[in-house]
Amino acid sequence: MRQGFDNDKYIQMQAARIKxxxxxxxxxxxxxxxxxxxxxxxxxxxLPGFEPxxxxxxxxxxxxxxxxxxxxxxxxxxxxKARGDLGITYDEDVLRLADIxxxxxxxxxxxxxxxxxNQPAADAFRRRLSMxxxxxxxxxxxxxYPHDIDLIVSEEGYGRNEFVETTRPLVVVTAPGPGSGKxxxxxxxxxxxxxRGVAAGYAKFETFPVWNLPLAHPVNIAYxxxxxxxxxxxxxxxxxxxxxxxxxxxxxxxxxxFPVVKALMEKILGESPYQSPTDMGVNMVGFAISNDxxxxxxxxxxxxxxxxxxxxxxxxxxxxxxxxxxxxxxMKKAGVDKDFSxxxxxxxxxxxxxxxxxGAMVLPDGRVVTGKTSNRLGAAxxxxxxxxxxxxxxxxxxxxxxNEAIEPISRLKTSQxxxxxPRLHPDETLIALSITSATSEVAARVLAGLPxxxxxxxxxxxxxxxxxxxxxxxxxxxxxxxxxxERSGYYHK
Numbered sequence: 424m425r426q427g428f429d430n431d432k433y434i435q436m437q438a439a440r441i442k443x444x445x446x447x448x449x450x451x452x453x454x455x456x457x458x459x460x461x462x463x464x465x466x467x468x469x470l471p472g473f474e475p476x477x478x479x480x481x482x483x484x485x486x487x488x489x490x491x492x493x494x495x496x497x498x499x500x501x502x503x504k505a506r507g508d509l510g511i512t513y514d515e516d517v518l519r520l521a522d523i524x525x526x527x528x529x530x531x532x533x534x535x536x537x538x539x540x541n542q543p544a545a546d547a548f549r550r551r552l553s554m555x556x557x558x559x560x561x562x563x564x565x566x567x568y569p570h571d572i573d574l575i576v577s578e579e580g581y582g583r584n585e586f587v588e589t590t591r592p593l594v595v596v597t598a599p600g601p602g603s604g605k606x607x608x609x610x611x612x613x614x615x616x617x618x619r620g621v622a623a624g625y626a627k628f629e630t631f632p633v634w635n636l637p638l639a640h641p642v643n644i645a646y647x648x649x650x651x652x653x654x655x656x657x658x659x660x661x662x663x664x665x666x667x668x669x670x671x672x673x674x675x676x677x678x679x680x681f682p683v684v685k686a687l688m689e690k691i692l693g694e695s696p697y698q699s700p701t702d703m704g705v706n707m708v709g710f711a712i713s714n715d716x717x718x719x720x721x722x723x724x725x726x727x728x729x730x731x732x733x734x735x736x737x738x739x740x741x742x743x744x745x746x747x748x749x750x751x752x753x754m755k756k757a758g759v760d761k762d763f764s765x766x767x768x769x770x771x772x773x774x775x776x777x778x779x780x781x782g783a784m785v786l787p788d789g790r791v792v793t794g795k796t797s798n799r800l801g802a803a804x805x806x807x808x809x810x811x812x813x814x815x816x817x818x819x820x821x822x823x824x825x826n827e828a829i830e831p832i833s834r835l836k837t838s839q840x841x842x843x844x845p846r847l848h849p850d851e852t853l854i855a856l857s858i859t860s861a862t863s864e865v866a867a868r869v870l871a872g873l874p875x876x877x878x879x880x881x882x883x884x885x886x887x888x889x890x891x892x893x894x895x896x897x898x899x900x901x902x903x904x905x906x907x908x909e910r911s912g913y914y915h916k
Contacts, residue, residue: 424787424878427717428472434481436707441485441628444705445592447696448624451616453609454705456597457629461523462508466630468901469645469722470712471878478630482595483527490532490591491524493517494598494608497536497545506600514548516599521557532594533558533587537604540564560585562604562611569683576690581614601653606684613691624696625688627677627703632657634671634701635709641722643672644757648729651746651753663699671701724880726754727763727903734906735886764903765791766882771905774884780909782806784881784900786814796846799829802883803891804852808869810879815872823866828855849894876900885909 445452458466460479467475474480482489499513506516521531534552536545539561552559562584567574574580594612596605609625616623631646643657660673662681677700684703688695697703712718730750737743754760762768769791770783780802781795792813794806812819832855833845847855853870860867877899886904895902 424471425714425717425720426472427712427714427721428470429711429713430472430474430477432713433473433708433711434477434484436710437478437481437705438484440705440707441593441626444624444626445488449622450592451594451621451623452592453594453596453612453623453625455605455609455625455627456595457605457627458631460520460597463630465645465649465725466708468728469642469725470708470718471721472713473708478628479523479527482529485593486528488592490530490589490594492532492535492587492589492594492596492608492612493520494535494537494596494603494605496603497539497542499600499603500536500548501542501544503544504600513599513603514544518555520597520599530591531557532589533560535560535562535587535604535608537562537607538564558587560587562608568607569680569687572683572686572690576614576687581611582618584611584615586615587612610684610687610691613688617691624692625703626705627700628705629674629677630706630708632672632674633709634660634673634704634706636672636712638672639756641719641726641757644753645722645725645729648726648750648753651729651733651749652743660699660701663701666698666702671699673700723757723759723763724901726750726757727759727761728880728901730754730761731903731906735904738886738906738908764880764882766880767903767905769793770882770884780883780885782881782883782887784810784876784879786810786879787875799826799833799846800852801844801846801848801887801891802885803849803887803895804847806881806883807849807852807876807895808856810876810881811869811872814875815868817865817869821865823863823869824852824855824859828859848888849891853894873898 441454462475463478464475467473495513495517503512505512509516511519517534524531534557536549536559539545549559565575565580569575596608598605613623613625632643636643638657638659647657656675657672658675658678660671660678662678663669663671681700685695685697733743733746733750737747764785766783766785770781770793773793773795774781777795779795781793782802783791783793784806785791790813792809794802794809796802797805800808808823809819812823817823829847832847832851836842837845856866856870860870880901881895883904886906886908892902
């Protein structure tokens with residue numbers, strides 16, 4: 424795919440910027456780390472060339488100086504709140520994060536339970552952390568938060584919270600998701616540090632919106648599309664404009680909260696080191712864009728994907744029409760429509776001519792390949808095989824997987840596993856292809872082409888199954904579906 428982002432330059436610049444901020448505060452920095460550390464696929468889609476684990480690799484380059492605090496809201500534990508992308512609860516994700524940090528040489532100082540008020544599920548999680556040997560600290564609700572500055576910055580406010588002992592210059596505060604209390608954890612730690620006579624500061628790391636790109640840049644608009652469920656928006660940082668006469672972009676919630684954050688820092692530090700929300704940030708991602716046009720096109724495609732994801736969700740659940748309506752406005756703002764990807768028109772046209780569900784994919788060289796439901800393969804499997812053959816230069820008419828490999832799988836599904844559908848799903852197709860590759864050089868060649876499909880866009884004329892979609896996404900293929908089901912009915916898997 425056409426690259427638009429210099430990943431190595433970004434890692435180098437970002438690490439250097441964080442080191443500068445550490446020095447600015449005398450050698451100790453609490454860094455509120457927003458977004459996803461290990462699997463930032465949104466960033467990799469809108470900034471082609473950005474690796475999903477770039478931010479984590481950047482932290483690993485500073486590993487000798489880094490400690491990590493993981494914050495989780497006790498109310499989220501009580502509600503069994505889950506990450507939609509991973510399908511696991513926030514408390515399970517805390518353990519997942521701790522494992523990843525530890526296995527990569529980054530020390531986890533503690534898990535902080537914010538908003539703790541003796542919630543039974545939070546107490547159970549505390550006991551679990553204790554059994555695992557993970558330090559757990561409690562932060563309590565503060566009456567009047569965030570506006571009663573005098574109470575918050577006092578022994579009855581932040582002073583009640585348990586302090587996390589840290590020894591390294593950079594303390595990264597992260598969390599399973601939004602609303603976990605990262606900012607409050609950072610400021611509480613600052614309060615305790617300064618009470619102990621330790622010079623320390625605070626900064627914020629958010630990849631989006633990109634502060635030094637225009638407000639109407641598609642990369643920033645794509646972030647609005649990604650967060651449409653939060654009912655937030657990108658705006659001009661009025662504080663930065665007033666203080667410096669320069670136009671920068673920030674998130675409306677951060678701009679709205681800045682007066683309170685500034686007042687809290689003034690109370691803790693004596694004076695605020697920042698005059699704007701943009702000042703607080705350390706994000707350097709905008710400086711590593713190497714091809715602006717490539718990023719613009721990628722971001723526009725992401726906006727369209729978000730629209731179809733929301734439209735399919737409405738069809739599946741009956742909820743979320745307001746998000747679809749907002750995404751229509753966002754698409755118009757970005758100058759795109761539902762037909763932005765040539766895969767959609769190709770899939771719908773072939774469905775119209777064949778009468779069967781169809782998938783289409785745009786290959787890295789711009790060619791569009793299609794695949795329709797057949798007696799042996801579903802639309803997703805058919806598209807996958809045709810895309811692999813096209814990408815590896817194999818004759819499209821050649822039968823790569825024999826009936827002898829497919830038939831036993833189909834028979835097992837229908838006669839033993841209770842399925843009414845004998846057609847192979849993509850995961851079953853790959854198993855059959857893998858088995859065939861042991862004796863067929865052509866099958867081995869086709870199988871080896873899987874990495875060529877990473878980053879490609881696929882569009883289906885009907886809503887495909889969640890298992891098919893997940894498999895394609897695991898292969899790095901971006902998936903959109905027309906918001907309609909293959910068959911009429913009330914229940915759809």
